[in-house]
Every structure is written in C-alpha cells, then in structure tokens.
Amino acid sequence: MLYCVKITPMTKRILFFITFISILSTAKATDRNFNITIHVNGIRDTIAILAYNYGEKKLIADTIQFDSKGKAVISGTKSYEDGIYLLAFPSFDLRSFDFIIRETNFELSTDTADFVGAMKVKGSQENQLFYDDVKMGIKVNKTIDSLNNIANNETLSDQVREQAEEERNKVSEEYIQKRLKSIEEKPHLLYNKVLNVLRDVPVSATPTDADGKPVENYGYQYFIHHYWDYVDFTDPALIRTPVLLPKINRFLDQMVIPHPDSLIVAVDVILEKALPTEETFKALLSEIFVKYARSNIMGQEAIYVHMIDKYYAQGKAPWTDQESLKKMLDRAEALRPTLIGKIAPDINVYNLSNQPINFYKAIEKNDYTILVFWNSECGHCKKEIPLLKKIWTDSLQSYNVGVFSVSTEIEKEHAQKFIEENGIEKIWTNGYDPTGRSNFRKLYDILSTPVVVILDKDKRIIGKKIAVKDIRYIIESHHEYLKSQASKTTSTGQ
Numbered sequence: 001m002l003y004c005v006k007i008t009p010m011t012k013r014i015l016f017f018i019t020f021i022s023i024l025s026t027a028k029a030t031d032r033n034f035n036i037t038i039h040v041n042g043i044r045d046t047i048a049i050l051a052y053n054y055g056e057k058k059l060i061a062d063t064i065q066f067d068s069k070g071k072a073v074i075s076g077t078k079s080y081e082d083g084i085y086l087l088a089f090p091s092f093d094l095r096s097f098d099f100i101i102r103e104t105n106f107e108l109s110t111d112t113a114d115f116v117g118a119m120k121v122k123g124s125q126e127n128q129l130f131y132d133d134v135k136m137g138i139k140v141n142k143t144i145d146s147l148n149n150i151a152n153n154e155t156l157s158d159q160v161r162e163q164a165e166e167e168r169n170k171v172s173e174e175y176i177q178k179r180l181k182s183i184e185e186k187p188h189l190l191y192n193k194v195l196n197v198l199r200d201v202p203v204s205a206t207p208t209d210a211d212g213k214p215v216e217n218y219g220y221q222y223f224i225h226h227y228w229d230y231v232d233f234t235d236p237a238l239i240r241t242p243v244l245l246p247k248i249n250r251f252l253d254q255m256v257i258p259h260p261d262s263l264i265v266a267v268d269v270i271l272e273k274a275l276p277t278e279e280t281f282k283a284l285l286s287e288i289f290v291k292y293a294r295s296n297i298m299g300q301e302a303i304y305v306h307m308i309d310k311y312y313a314q315g316k317a318p319w320t321d322q323e324s325l326k327k328m329l330d331r332a333e334a335l336r337p338t339l340i341g342k343i344a345p346d347i348n349v350y351n352l353s354n355q356p357i358n359f360y361k362a363i364e365k366n367d368y369t370i371l372v373f374w375n376s377e378c379g380h381c382k383k384e385i386p387l388l389k390k391i392w393t394d395s396l397q398s399y400n401v402g403v404f405s406v407s408t409e410i411e412k413e414h415a416q417k418f419i420e421e422n423g424i425e426k427i428w429t430n431g432y433d434p435t436g437r438s439n440f441r442k443l444y445d446i447l448s449t450p451v452v453v454i455l456d457k458d459k460r461i462i463g464k465k466i467a468v469k470d471i472r473y474i475i476e477s478h479h480e481y482l483k484s485q486a487s488k489t490t491s492t493g494q
Contacts, residue, residue, distance in 0.1 A: 030081070035105045036074040038087070042112030043070040048087045049094075052080075052101075055245025055287070061085065082190065083240025100126040102190050102237065129182065130191045140175045144168055190237050196230040197243045224266075227251055228273060236279035245287060252291075260302040260340065267303060271311070282319065285311055298466055299340040308332040334445050344371065344459050345443040349406055349431035352416050359404060360459065362429045366402035368475050371453040373440070375408045376418035378449045384468045385422050385450070391472055393427075399475055406440060407432040408449055 043066050050062040061080060064087065066072045080101050088096035089112075097115035099108055106124035110116075116134055121127045150156065150164035183192045201223050206214045231244070238244040248270060256266045267288055274281040285307075292303040308328050311317055320328075337345050347359045363369040372388065374381040385405075392403060405428050407415035415432045419425045433440060444451065454463035454474055463474040 031077045031079050034074050034078045037107040038072045039109045040070045044068050046091045048089050052083045052085045052240045053242040082237035102126045193232050199230045201226045233273040234277045239283045260299045264306050301335050302339045305332045344455050347438045347440045349433045357431050367400035367457050369455040370403045373406050373446050373451040375449045376414045381450045388468045403428040405430045410434045
C-alpha cells in the first residue's frame with residue numbers, strides 16, 4: 001500500500017496550545033498582499049490565533065479579529081510564508097481548523113458545530129483539494145471501521161467476513177488511487193506534496209546473487225535509498241507542514257542503524273538534498289544540528305562535531321554570527337579528542353603519596369579500563385562511586401577490567417578521605433592533580449562530575465559519559481562483539 005488509509009485528519013488532532021512558542025521563522029519572510037475572508041458561524045466579537053505548523057511545533061503568526069457576524073478579513077501586506085496554518089479560538093477551548101496559505105485571495109466559510117464538515121471554499125484550489133480529501137478520508141475511515149467490524153466478527157460466516165475484507169481493500173485502494181491521480185495531475189499543489197511525503201517507499205522484489213540466493217539486506221538498503229523519493233526538498237513550504245520534519249526525525253531515530261557513522265551519512269544525504277534551496281537547507285540544518293547538540297545518547301556528539309566541521313566551519317551557514325560560530329568551533333575542538341573510537345588521551349597525575357602516575361602505563365595490562373573522574377563534594381559521585389565499586393567487584397573483574405579514578409580536586413586531604421571511605425584505595429588506581437599540569441579537564445571535557453570513559457585493550461574509547469549502571473552492558477556487549485568477530489574469522493579460515 002502506498003498510503004496508510006486509516007488516518008486521523010489533521011483537522012481532528014488535539015492541539016496543546018499552551019506550548020505555543022513565539023519564534024521567528026528560520027527564513028526571512030517575503031511581504032505579500034493578502035485578501036482572505038473567513039466566516040465562522042457561531043463566532044462573534046472574538047479573536048483567533050493564526051499559527052503555522054513547523055514539524056511538531058505550532059508557531060504563532062498573528063492574531064485575527066472576528067466581528068459580530070463571525071467574519072474576519074486578512075488584508076493588506078503580510079509576511080505569511082506558504083504552509084499549512086490553523087486558526088484556534090481561545091473562547092472555544094482552543095478548538096481549531098487548518099487551512100493552506102499558498103494563494104493570497106480566497107474565502108473560507110464554516111461552522112463551530114463542525115469545522116470540517118461545514119467547510120466551504122471559494123477561490124482556492126489548494127484548500128478545495130485539502131478539504132475534499134479530508135472529508136473523503138473521514139468517510140472512508142468510517143466505511144473501513146464498519147467493514148472491519150464485520151471482518152473481525154467470528155459469529156459471522158467465513159463468506160460474509162471474506163466479502164467484508166474484499167470490500168474494505170477495494171475502498172482503501174480506490175482512495176489511494178484517487179490520491180495518486182491528484183498527485184499526478186496537479187503535482188505543484190502543496191497538499192499533493194504533503195500527500196507525497198506520506199507515501200510509503202515503493203516495494204521492490206529482492207534480486208538474487210550468482211548462486212541464486214536472495215541478496216542480503218537488499219530490502220533494507222532499498223528502503224533507505226528510496227525513502228526520500230517523493231519528497232520535494234525544493235519547496236520550503238513543506239517545512240511549515242506537520243509532515244516533513246517528523247518524517248526526517250523518524251528516519252534518523254528509527255530507520256537508520258543507530259551508529260554515529262551511519263547517522264552522519266544519513267544526515268549528509270538529507271542536507272545535500274536540501275542544499276540547493278536556501279530556506280529549506282537553513283531550516284533543516286538548524287533543526288538537525290539542535291537535535292544532536294541536545295542529544296544525551298552516547299556517541300552522538302560525533303554527529304554534532306561533524307556538522308560543525310562540514311557545514312558551519314565551511315561557511316555553509318552564513319547566517320551564523322561570528323560569536324556563535326566561535327563557540328561552536330571551540331565546542332567541537334573540546335569534544336574531538338574523546339569521540340567514540342578515538343584513542344584516549346594520555347595523562348599524568350599523582351597518587352596519594354605524591355608519586356607520578358602515567359595513565360597509559362597504569363592500564364597497559366587491562367583488557368578494559370574504566371576511567372572515572374569524580375569530586376568528593378559531588379552528591380552524584382557519592383552515589384555512583386560506591387555503585388561502580390559494587391558492579392566492578394560483582395561482575396567486571398572477570399573481564400579483566402581495571403579502574404583508573406581521578407579526583408578533580410587539588411586538595412589531597414579531600415580526595416584521600418573519599419577514597420578511604422569508599423574502600424577503593426587498594427583495588428583501583430587513584431590519582432589527583434594538585435598542579436593542574438595534566439590538563440585532564442580539557443582533554444576529557446570535564447564540565448561536571450562524575451564522568452565515565454570506557455576503554456578497550458588498545459586504549460580506544462568504546463563508551464563515555466554514561467551512567468554507572470550501564471557500564472556492565474557496554475563492556476559485555478563489546479566483549480560479545482569481539483567473540484563474534486573472532487568466530488567469523490575462524491569460520492572463513494582467515
């Protein structure tokens with residue numbers, strides 16, 4: 001199927017307007033002359049909030065005054081950009097209806113009793129198509145619900161249930177074909193472009209290799225490479241709809257292998273498609289950048305650094321002021337040394353006898369190393385260090401895991417007291433840096449404590465800035481991965 005027919009019309013969704021954010025559009029709006037008349041029966045002497053869709057956000061564009069007859073006129077020069085907008089009425093519990101701003105001169109008429117069912121459109125091809133489809137969608141969904149009730153009723157005969165299934169599939173297919181015909185005949189209309197974004201990836205038969213076996217992972221690779229086939233990245237109006245940004249987030253969060261390398265490729269594919277259209281590129285670069293700048297998922301800071309290097313540092317975001325750009329570049333440099341997969345920086349600290357300790361030498365016999373930075377006055381450290389000791393004692397020693405703990409304090413007495421209280425003075429390598437010469441704060445981006453970094457035998461970082469409770473999972477997963485790789489090598493005779 002090319003569409004999921006069982007949809008909730010956009011005009012039916014629940015709107016939480018308490019989350020309205022007055023944010024300027026990412027694009028510099030172009031002033032145009034508008035003459036839009038809206039009549040709502042049941043409304044009088046009240047205002048409505050005009051907002052536009054921006055992914056899952058609803059951003060305020062204006063307030064509209066309705067007169068005593070329920071009529072409002074949007075006229076004169078306005079900076080409204082193309083997109084799907086909505087009118088919400090505070091005096092009616094923020095009930096709302098959607099409409100498309102693409103044309104600049106049209107009329108809408110409806111009733112508070114049924115915004116969708118009563119809607120009449122004059123002078124707008126976009127909104128006529130939109131409401132014709134929404135009304136048909138409601139009708140089709142009711143028919144499908146009725147036929148599903150019959151098809152799922154086990155008290156009825158098999159023949160009756162099969163007929164209901166056939167009729168349901170027919171109704172669904174007819175609706176799909178009607179939408180496809182509209183897209184084919186009027187591909188320039190925004191609503192048809194929205195429908196295109198919602199289309200499923202086309203199905204392709206799996207080919208076979210030279211031995212007649214199905215090509216491995218063909219279905220997934222085909223899906224990934226054709227996911228954007230029907231998306232018009234050249235039309236920035238799609239940014240102001242509730243479909244494009246959610247489709248992008250769904251792709252990045254659910255469809256792509258959750259590894260930084262795979263996500264970096266996926267991000268670049270999206271942005272390369274958007275690059276020729278300045279407004280689209282600007283919006284998507286900003287949205288995706290913020291997504292990974294705020295991410296708490298281990299390893300995703302590599303995507304953040306990549307985006308700074310490839311787009312911001314290369315001048316592809318000229319709207320960024322110099323102060324912000326400098327902060328981005330500095331942040332990228334702070335994160336770069338300890339990205340997942342990098343060799344951990346070496347440091348030199350001192351033990352409690354003020355003897356120098358070299359990090360690399362101290363861990364050279366470990367198969368895994370947990371590097372943990374802590375502070376004796378940190379409340380979280382007081383909970384996490386004892387937990388780390390328990391996990392290490394109970395289950396991690398069998399993997400030849402060593403712990404290198406570093407106090408971020410310069411006072412030896414504070415560090416010593418904490419170490420003794422937690423009973424780790426003889427089982428872990430413990431250090432501190434009273435002189436600050438090790439530069440560990442910069443090398444390991446220590447902005448707060450505790451900070452945990454996990455290294456493999458080759459001192460390569462396999463985990464960082466994770467909760468202590470997750471350390472065991474990281475090490476065990478990596479251990480199993482190494483075993484599977486060894487097994488593959490053995491089985492192929494390499």
